Amino acid sequence: MPLPSQSAQVGPPTVRIVGLSAVTLATHDMARALRFYLALGFAMRYGGERASFSSLEGGNVRLNLTTEGSDRHWSWWGRLIFYVSDVDALHRQALACGLRPDSDPRDASWEERYFHITDPDGHELSFAVPLHDSTAPGDAS
Template sequence: MTNERMEPSSGDARVESLSAITLATRDMPRAVRFYEALGFRIVHGGASEAFTSFALGSSFLNLTTETHAPIHFWGRVIVYVSDVDAFYRQAQARGIEPQFAPRDAPWNERYFHLTDPDGHELSFARPL
């Protein structure tokens, strides 16, 4: 991968919006109580689940349970793209190797993950 700026061509898949930020927690019930106290509304999961999503307007704050101490997983940025599979192929063509091929999730998104050069996890997704 080079440092030169790559302009998308008209046929490329494009970034559309920031969908969600996912944060790691060691104590889901405590984290859910905290965000509910702030007025966040659960749309998926809950205190007894390993993954919980709160609605923030048209975006989401997700919590995922991390049982290893200390937390080595800071979280994940989720970006919506126009076409997940095309974006995956574009990343590969530009020398970026995602963690896995696009897949459908039980929370009704198609997605894949990749890690940036500093170790930050990025997820590229599209609602099903």
């Protein structure tokens, strides 16, 4: 079914989505998940290794982790994509911390440099930076 056009709307303006507050991922092992995300540079907001719920932050992104029982299984659900200031440096940091990225950093046809990594619970992450943008994440311009 086609979406109504803006000109066809009657009454008050439609509420718009203005941002993403947080993403919550499930884990079977909070301590293991926190070690992984802290090694990638996320900062702890609250929770901890023994908590059933923890919240981290990276820039303006909140990443929540919630513990699910070992009887809960999930399959591929998608991929989170985070912009970072230096993809190659983060890749080197991940390797230095003993993490195993799924790929080396590479330039994509969609004008980003990126690499993928999968967390210990199977959640796919991508870290990227625009290739030709003078206002890349972290720039002070």
